[in-house]
Amino acid sequence: MSDFAGMEDLLQDFLQEATDLLSDVDNKLVDLEKVPDDRGLLNDIFRGFHTIKGGAGFLSATELVTLCHLTENLFDLLRNGELPLTSDLMDIIMAATKGVREMFGELGQGVQPHPADADLITRLQGALRGEVGGAEPQAQVESAPPVVEISPQPASVGAAAGEPDWIEMHAAVTGVPVASPAPTVEYVEPKSAPTPAPVSGNGKAVAPAGRVEESPAVYGRRASDRPGGQTAPVGRRVEERARENTIRVDTARLDQVLNLSGEIGLTKNRLTSLRADILAGRDDPETLHALDQAVSQLDLLVSDLQNSVMKTRMQPIGRLFQKYPRIARDLARQLGKDVELVLAGEETEVDKTMIEDLSDPLIHLIRNAVDHGVEGPTERQAAGKPAKSLVRLEARQEGDHIVIIVADDGRGMSAERIRAKAVDKGLITEEEANTLDERQSLNLIFLPGFSTKSEISDVSGRGVGMDVVKTNIQKLNGYIDIRSEPGKGSVFIISLPLTLAILPVLLVLLGDQPFALPLSMVREILPIERDKLQEVGGKETLVVRGEILPVIPLSRLLGWPLVKAPEYGVFMQTAERTFILGVDSFAGRDDAVIKSLEDFRPRGVAGVTTLSNGQIVLILDIKELLADVGQHPDERNVRSIEFA
Amino acid sequence: MPADPKMKFLVVDDFSTMRRIVRNLLKELGFTNVDEAEDGAIALQKLQTGGFEFVVTDWNMPNMDGLTLLQTIRSTPNLKHLPVLMITAEAKKENIIAAAQAGASGYIVKPFTAGTLSEKLNKIFEKMGLA
Numbered sequence: 001m002s003d004f005a006g007m008e009d010l011l012q013d014f015l016q017e018a019t020d021l022l023s024d025v026d027n028k029l030v031d032l033e034k035v036p037d038d039r040g041l042l043n044d045i046f047r048g049f050h051t052i053k054g055g056a057g058f059l060s061a062t063e064l065v066t067l068c069h070l071t072e073n074l075f076d077l078l079r080n081g082e083l084p085l086t087s088d089l090m091d092i093i094m095a096a097t098k099g100v101r102e103m104f105g106e107l108g109q110g111v112q113p114h115p116a117d118a119d120l121i122t123r124l125q126g127a128l129r130g131e132v133g134g135a136e137p138q139a140q141v142e143s144a145p146p147v148v149e150i151s152p153q154p155a156s157v158g159a160a161a162g163e164p165d166w167i168e169m170h171a172a173v174t175g176v177p178v179a180s181p182a183p184t185v186e187y188v189e190p191k192s193a194p195t196p197a198p199v200s201g202n203g204k205a206v207a208p209a210g211r212v213e214e215s216p217a218v219y220g221r222r223a224s225d226r227p228g229g230q231t232a233p234v235g236r237r238v239e240e241r242a243r244e245n246t247i248r249v250d251t252a253r254l255d256q257v258l259n260l261s262g263e264i265g266l267t268k269n270r271l272t273s274l275r276a277d278i279l280a281g282r283d284d285p286e287t288l289h290a291l292d293q294a295v296s297q298l299d300l301l302v303s304d305l306q307n308s309v310m311k312t313r314m315q316p317i318g319r320l321f322q323k324y325p326r327i328a329r330d331l332a333r334q335l336g337k338d339v340e341l342v343l344a345g346e347e348t349e350v351d352k353t354m355i356e357d358l359s360d361p362l363i364h365l366i367r368n369a370v371d372h373g374v375e376g377p378t379e380r381q382a383a384g385k386p387a388k389s390l391v392r393l394e395a396r397q398e399g400d401h402i403v404i405i406v407a408d409d410g411r412g413m414s415a416e417r418i419r420a421k422a423v424d425k426g427l428i429t430e431e432e433a434n435t436l437d438e439r440q441s442l443n444l445i446f447l448p449g450f451s452t453k454s455e456i457s458d459v460s461g462r463g464v465g466m467d468v469v470k471t472n473i474q475k476l477n478g479y480i481d482i483r484s485e486p487g488k489g490s491v492f493i494i495s496l497p498l499t500l501a502i503l504p505v506l507l508v509l510l511g512d513q514p515f516a517l518p519l520s521m522v523r524e525i526l527p528i529e530r531d532k533l534q535e536v537g538g539k540e541t542l543v544v545r546g547e548i549l550p551v552i553p554l555s556r557l558l559g560w561p562l563v564k565a566p567e568y569g570v571f572m573q574t575a576e577r578t579f580i581l582g583v584d585s586f587a588g589r590d591d592a593v594i595k596s597l598e599d600f601r602p603r604g605v606a607g608v609t610t611l612s613n614g615q616i617v618l619i620l621d622i623k624e625l626l627a628d629v630g631q632h633p634d635e636r637n638v639r640s641i642e643f644a
Numbered sequence: 645m646p647a648d649p650k651m652k653f654l655v656v657d658d659f660s661t662m663r664r665i666v667r668n669l670l671k672e673l674g675f676t677n678v679d680e681a682e683d684g685a686i687a688l689q690k691l692q693t694g695g696f697e698f699v700v701t702d703w704n705m706p707n708m709d710g711l712t713l714l715q716t717i718r719s720t721p722n723l724k725h726l727p728v729l730m731i732t733a734e735a736k737k738e739n740i741i742a743a744a745q746a747g748a749s750g751y752i753v754k755p756f757t758a759g760t761l762s763e764k765l766n767k768i769f770e771k772m773g774l775a
Binding site: 010013014017018021044047050051053054055057058060 | 661664665702704706754
């Protein structure tokens, strides 16, 4: 049951917009630590909380209103120079921001937020009174002059502000009799707060307490309607946030889709009329030429439409990136490091689904960079580096790929040490270790169970992680690579396709059955000459430019009988291995529109697509097929894909 | 409905959710001719193109806040007659005084219902002699 029946749309809108706003506030807070008295930043942050409060009011989210209100008041004092920004104060502010975020989580579940942590409220109220541990209570708020944003001290209004006179003023302006919203009423305090805060000390009391009772339905509900907070089985921390199922699209892009649909309609009409002509027996060159033209035009328009529709799903990756400076900052502080996360390429556009799925891997890489990648200040200075370390998070489009880079200027990784560790942990043998080159060695950190630090830290090293990062990236048809230079730092490079909806594929034939392979894995195509095949350890291999590659016939991966020796080889490169896939022939390349097999998904099949002639083709999941072959070297045990 | 339902409103707020709320409330009251602006500066541009008969504006906005917008409207000959309803989250006396001095036609505190909005609008219509 939702606490927001009838206003789900409003809630969705609010959450989306307010979450962006809060991320923005988070980043500004990180900036604020560098320039604590930047009036512009303080103003922006003030306005952020103020805006969230305003929206939350319409949702009757009383607890959120309270928390934002207190924080906003704190920023009002800060921006007017009535309180100095101490690090203790910063901690309170960070905790308040976190509290707001948690409440968004609860709202996302359709529940009214629980009251903020009572201790946080007390600390906020204390801070508002100028009582922050460590800070000199230099500005006694109680005695501070009333804060007036614009100071037209009203000579013309008669008595000075503060005299009862202004209530008449209020009545005059609002046209509401004096009795109504009494503006100095104490703000509604959460029940958990031990002391009613004298927030109104400087005349800043806000929404009148009577309001909740007075206005029977704020957008159809009243705060007291909500099923007594405690009954909801939701903890303070809402771990799982429902996926956003709405998207904001630039209207210009929608217009383009509309425009193209219109043109396709016109072309369809042209085709209908041509069909009538042709059915009526007209087959003169002009008619056929017109038909040819109409079909070509349709071709062009449809591919434009596909592109346009795809673009509506594209979102700037900055929406994801903006969460990270705060995460990096909090972690660095916890570890006693000085780290700055530098963002670049935030405007790069990525498919919305991909943005959501990238969130966790990127958090992990950033945490990893801050925790393991960069050194503490002492170690850095000893190495002659600046005490502050930089972690760079960058996105850019390269051709039909999106590249995301997480780079640090830390201690780098030693291939030697990684190999030793992997052998130590029994992940690979000594012999295997000796055959690995630099790049392959670095990639060992993606093995399940690998962690470069001997003692596991509670921050990023739980022994799981890097392998999960890799798996998640691969699920997006992407791959991840590492470069590292000891003493200089490490770079993680993620490469992703532009979209998940359309997959460029290579069509190969086994007998006369076509199969589709993701083109991203295909390096090249070569003929298999029987006399060039070499047997190594009982397996067929082919030497390509000095590299010995195993030849695996597709029929073996599928568990089909080998009818004839494969004539062509596809040089495949997956994250784990490089090999040559043996096939009978090719049927060309295609941009496959993937239809997923949601309920019925045989192992080794990523999805299906339809060819121009209407034939249905399976898109193979090479990684799964390889894993099966790897696990069951005995061919009879390989699970086969049966066809009716 | 005493006022002309075709009356053209401009809703000014930097928070699009809030613009939508106000737009919906106005719709509930029968006013469907509503345009939006993200801040005072954009609002002024739109107002200059003409045709607007009523401004509902938030106070706290980047670029140009609601009070400055109000002051500018009042000092612009072809706009100064426009009714302006100020929306804010606070019922602070300083704000209300400042709004009154700048010539606000009304003042409404968030959150509010369609009923409250209607009441405020009618007060303004009365003053304008529309009711």
